Amino acid sequence: QVTLKESGPGILQPSHTLSLTCSFSGFSLSTYGMGVSWIRQPSGKGLEWLASIWWNGNTYNNPSLKSRLTVSKDTSNNQAFLKVTSVDTADTATYYCAHTHGWYLLPYYFDYWGQGVMVTVSS
Amino acid sequence: DVQMTQSPSYLAASPGESVFISCKASKSISNYLAWYQQKPGEANKLLIYSGSTLQSGTPSRFSGSGSGTDFTLTIRNLEPEDFAVYYCQQYYEKPLTFGSGTKLEIK
DSSP states (O other), X not given: OOEEEEEOOSEEOTTSOEEEEEEEESSOTTSTTOEEEEEEEOXXXXXXXXXXXXXXXXXXXXXXXXXXXXXXXXXXXXXEEEEEOSOOGGXXXXXXXXXXXXXXXXXXXXXXXXXXXXXXXXX | OOOEEEEOSEEEEOTTOOXXXXXXXXXXXXXXXXXXXXXXXXXXXXXXXXXXXXXTTOOTTEEEEEETTEEXXXXXXXXXXXXXEEEEEEOSSSSOEEOOOEEEEEO
């Protein structure tokens, strides 16, 4: 059974760096073909794909956030991480991690999701 | 980026009825389309991928159709647990993009 759970700071100040953790079970990010993605959703709005990381360490980022995103993983502890630098109020959202189905390291769709963690950027 | 336009944004229906949710892509995406269900307090659920393939566990009253730029999610014989928000998502090219959602409410 695949489960994922996000954790984060809850609230942080503008210009700071957001660090999120996705703790998962039911699969290993060291296994061929496995991937985890991050998606966010501002309150009352739609979903935005942010980034994906694969079992071999390859990553894909959404160009709209340019170089602000860093995804990484800790295979031994079944965790994936997302860092977002220089946050502002527009980064206020619920952040989800999701097990990702893909093909040749390209993320396709998300077959298991965490429940999300709410992040507020405010001074 | 591929823009995904969903309609309607809001839909009211009664249990037992059938509903149709449209998703249009700004360019052809073949059948690289997924549908998700979102309910408060629950993890988002993948319903359909490849335009029409039901994810394991998705009830058969859900179906997906279309290819190219026009897609439809059909829910037949609505059950109370189907009232939720539905999103389409394309994975034909990066960045992956979602529709704006359709909220299905009980009439």
